[in-house]
Amino acid sequence: MKVQRCKGTRDLSPEEMTRFRLIEGTFRDCCLKWGYQEVRTPTIEYLHLFTSAGTLTPSMLGKVYSFLDWDGWSGERVVLRPEGTIPVARLYIDMMKRGLAKLCYVVNTFIFEETGKKTRERWQCGAELIGVNTPSGDAELILLALEVLKKLKLEGVELRLSHAGLIKALLGKLDLSPEEQAQMFDRILDGDRRALAKLKSGKAELDAIIFPLLNLKGRSSGFLKNLKALSAQALPEFEPYFDNFIAIVDILEALGYDYQIDIASGAGFEYYTGVIFQFFSGGEKIGGGGRYDDLIPSMGGGDIPASGFALYLDRLMNLIKPEMLAEPPGQMVLVKPASAELWKQAFSACQRLREAGHVAKLYLGEKAPAGSRWTLEIQDKEPSYLLRDGVKSSRTEAQSVEEVITLLEEESERKGSLA
Amino acid sequence: MSVKVALPKGRLLARTAALLQNAGWGLDGYHEKARLYRLKCAKFPSLSAKIFHERDIPIQVAIGNYDLGICGLDWVEELLAKYPSSALVKIRDLGYGHGALFVVASRWGEISTLAQVKTRPGLVRIVSEYPNLAESFALRQRLSRFSIFPVWGGAEAYPPENAELALVRGRTEAELDSYGMVVVARVLDYSAFLIANRSSWEAKELDSVVASICNGSGLLAEEDSSTETVMAPEIGHEYLKATDDIVRLALPDGHQQAALLELLDKAGIRVEDYPSAVGNRRPRINLEGVSVKVIRPQDMPLQVANGNFDLAITGRDWLLEHLYQFPSSPVKEILDLKQGKVRMVAVVSQTLPAADVYSLREFATARKEPFRVASEYVNIADKYARENHLGHYRVIPTWGATEAFLPEDADLLIENTETGQTIARHNLKIIDTLFESTACLIGHARIRSSSKKGKRIKSIIDILRAAVGG
Missing domain, CATH: 3.40.190.10 (Periplasmic binding protein-like II)
Known part of the structure; x- marks a missing residue:
């Protein structure tokens, strides 16, 4: 019988795990240096955390993995974490209560994907900045994400910006009931651009401002300032959103970052309230985030603003260039005792090699893989150690493990100087 | 073909x-x-x-x-x-077969509109035979805290005191209204x-x-669309003013009723209008401080666990089905009523080459296709298949007439039988008995015996124990 992997799941091979750890490690290093602390939330949460208005869109809620736990006789359902931010917000309310928190995490999320062709378990690297509501805070998150992507040597990374506050204000101007507004916002967040085409405000002069706003794309804060001027008379209440958006964009511009403004591309979560940012590479979305000032208040955590982002590990893994996958430091040595009596010497030789920073593999009867360079033979006669170089087809005798380590180091230095 | x-x-x-x-x-x-x-x-x-x-x-x-x-x-x-x-x-x-699904509240409760449901603080409990449609209703309405209670029947009996809402079948709003229900939303016409x-x-x-x-x-003749109007049975006052002292007792509908009446009679307990010809689910009882509701025996353990009832009379099969799903549930068997004895059995087709569970395991694990276990008792069936290592198996939930599934639509049935006659008539054989089930009195594991209510509960148990003769 064929052993089946669960539909919609994936295994990570040793090669893929090298990519995974490179991204995870780079992300953690950057975050720690920016003063973020790592946290991890449980895989299972209560469903009600995600069902309130202003959390997940109904279309996402229809795809979560929810079930009754073994003690679910009260009807309280649990869910496999469908996204990373809400659990971290819960953790903040639970553990930190008040004040500024800079948190980062690497977690898996679960969303049902009908065809089973894409994965239903996905990994993300996320960072949340809780307790601040300033343009510089939003800019920090964008720059942090861009730094991670840069360190991963990803080329052609595009930054697209939108603003949830502005979208909501625009929808508020249209002839829609509050319920229809919420639905339309969800549809925009779910990436349904056609939804916008069907809208009408009922007033020609408003249409003349709103639709260009929703459909225009621009590349500078000048663009936003123009839009602000255009709408200042008819829509004065839009001003704070424009000012906030312009302030963020000004910081990016001053630092020399490229970006594109596309109001209607607000893909993301219903809990966004301010700027929304997305990262693309080769046309594929590799991450995104935004400001969500109403989430923690709606969860009962008090009036705490926040923003954050997530990078999609599964997609980044495909974009990592092979040269980024450095070999482990030191040399890889296969340690091979000549007879059964020499196990003790073999284990201690391995230990010394590892302490010296090399990778030591004990010979267990396997064939040496092609291209593996060093084999250390341990003999019960003189010389006690014989180091074979599979690349040069040479062998060197040694009396002690220390001598072997010196030989390996000389070789490493030579390699280093050649490079 | x-x-x-x-x-x-x-x-x-x-x-x-x-x-x-x-x-x-x-x-x-x-x-x-x-x-x-x-x-x-x-x-x-x-x-x-x-x-x-x-x-x-x-x-x-x-x-x-x-x-x-x-x-x-x-x-x-x-x-x-x-x-x-x-x-x-x-x-x-x-x-x-026209009808519609409605989300209803009770006329005697506090809810009468959808807006009230949405702005209500706290948990919204929805009872239904249609748990999936109830859940999608709750998600669509963005109810922030809700619990769905799947029931086998009698959903309309739960509001207002045991649930805020029920999703029920009905023909017209007027019909539901005549039963004392307030329509909050119309979910589906079918x-x-x-x-x-x-x-x-x-x-x-x-x-x-x-x-x-x-x-x-x-060629079908027009459907008779005249609806009979049934007057809503009046809800006993003790239900609406149910204080902490009132003992809430659940009695079963369905085939257990006759034998149970005999036992109640022996115990000197009289229940008016039970079984009811007009669908009265809140009959009166001649015990002071006790209110009665009639619900499906399948649904009782979950309801007792959630504190909606203090005592209930159901079958041990349904108690175990509940406990296998929720091992930490606070429901326990209090008294064996020693009637309605059935056996829970494992049944296969006569043609299947297996005489007992051991040969069944060999048969199931040697097979390429998943082994199909059909049962009304999903959790009992799942536990049985798991503990007997039936390999790659699937549990198919059914809602009755389970014998019809063998051999083409399932390989094994877990079901109850009194005499084994139905099983033999369908050319099936019993290969294992899981347990014996009788009617039993169940209750919440944490009852304070010193309270007024605790004393009332104890006296009911004593009366019934004497009647059973144990």
Whole structure:
């Protein structure tokens, strides 16, 4: 019988795990240096955390993995974490209560994907900045994400910006009931651009401002300032959103970052309230985030603003260039005792090699893989150690493990100087 | 080419039988008292039909055991609400069995509009035979805190004190109103539908069978749409003013009632209007400080666990089914009432080469296809298959007439039997007995015996114990 992997799941091979750890490690290093602390939330949460208005869109809620736990006789359902931010917000309310928190995490999320062709378990690297509501805070998150992507040597990374506050204000101007507004916002967040085409405000002069706003794309804060001027008379209440958006964009511009403004591309979560940012590479979305000032208040955590982002590990893994996958430091040595009596010497030789920073593999009867360079033979006669170089087809005798380590180091230095 | 058709028992049977008679099918034995579930069709000799509980039909068609099926759209939508990618095609509205699903509250409760539900702080409990549709209603309405309680029946009995809302079948709002329910939302209009398995529909020649069903439905007489109005039984005052001292007792509806009445009688307990001809679910009892509600025995353990009832009379089978799903549940058996004895058994087809569970394990694990276990008792069946290492198995939930599943639609049944006669009549054999089940009194594990209520509970237990003679 064929052993089946669960539909919609994936295994990570040793090669893929090298990519995974490179991204995870780079992300953690950057975050720690920016003063973020790592946290991890449980895989299972209560469903009600995600069902309130202003959390997940109904279309996402229809795809979560929810079930009754073994003690679910009260009807309280649990869910496999469908996204990373809400659990971290819960953790903040639970553990930190008040004040500024800079948190980062690497977690898996679960969303049902009908065809089973894409994965239903996905990994993300996320960072949340809780307790601040300033343009510089939003800019920090964008720059942090861009730094991670840069360190991963990803080329052609595009930054697209939108603003949830502005979208909501625009929808508020249209002839829609509050319920229809919420639905339309969800549809925009779910990436349904056609939804916008069907809208009408009922007033020609408003249409003349709103639709260009929703459909225009621009590349500078000048663009936003123009839009602000255009709408200042008819829509004065839009001003704070424009000012906030312009302030963020000004910081990016001053630092020399490229970006594109596309109001209607607000893909993301219903809990966004301010700027929304997305990262693309080769046309594929590799991450995104935004400001969500109403989430923690709606969860009962008090009036705490926040923003954050997530990078999609599964997609980044495909974009990592092979040269980024450095070999482990030191040399890889296969340690091979000549007879059964020499196990003790073999284990201690391995230990010394590892302490010296090399990778030591004990010979267990396997064939040496092609291209593996060093084999250390341990003999019960003189010389006690014989180091074979599979690349040069040479062998060197040694009396002690220390001598072997010196030989390996000389070789490493030579390699280093050649490079 | 053979065509397999799933036909409904219950509410749609009479009209469906009339339709197929119009279509000239010449079925042998498709009527209310059908004792065998496999039918031959004179018009289409290669057609085989089987009778199922209506709720099983969309599932059986979706998984491809049947090419065509006739059932209410309500059960189709209940399946699709949870599994939208099911391989089902809705072919045609057959024009009878009309009804609608409503979300209702109780006239005696605090809720009368959807807006009130949405702005209500705290938990919204929704009771329904349609848990998937109830959940999608709750999600669509963005209720932030809700619990769905699936029930086997009698959902309308729960509001206002045991649930805020119920999702129920009804014909008109007026009808529900006459039962004391307030309609909060209309969720779905349904009628009998012809459905098909998607790959059968795409690949098989079903045209002559489908055409005859369509012709038959065209010839059906107009449905009698007159609704009988039933007056709502008045709710006992003790229910509405249920203080902490009142003991809430759940009594079963269904076939257990006769034997139970005898026992109650012996104990000197009188319950007015039980069983009720008018569907009264809140009969009065001659015990002071006790209020009674009549619900399905299947639903009692969950309701006791949630504190909606202090005591309930149900079968041990349903208690165990509950405890296997929720091992930490606070429900326990208090008293064995020693009546209604049945055995929970493992049943296979006579033709299956297995005499006991050990040879069954060898058979199941040697097989390439998953081993199919059908049962009304999903958790008991799952535990049995798991603990007996039946390899790669699947549990198929059913809603009755389970014997019909063997051998073609399942490999093993877990079900209860009194005499074993039904099992033998269907050419099946018992290979294992899991446990014996009798009626029992169940209650919450944490009752403070010192309280007024605790004392009342104890006196009920004592009266019943004396009547049982134990």
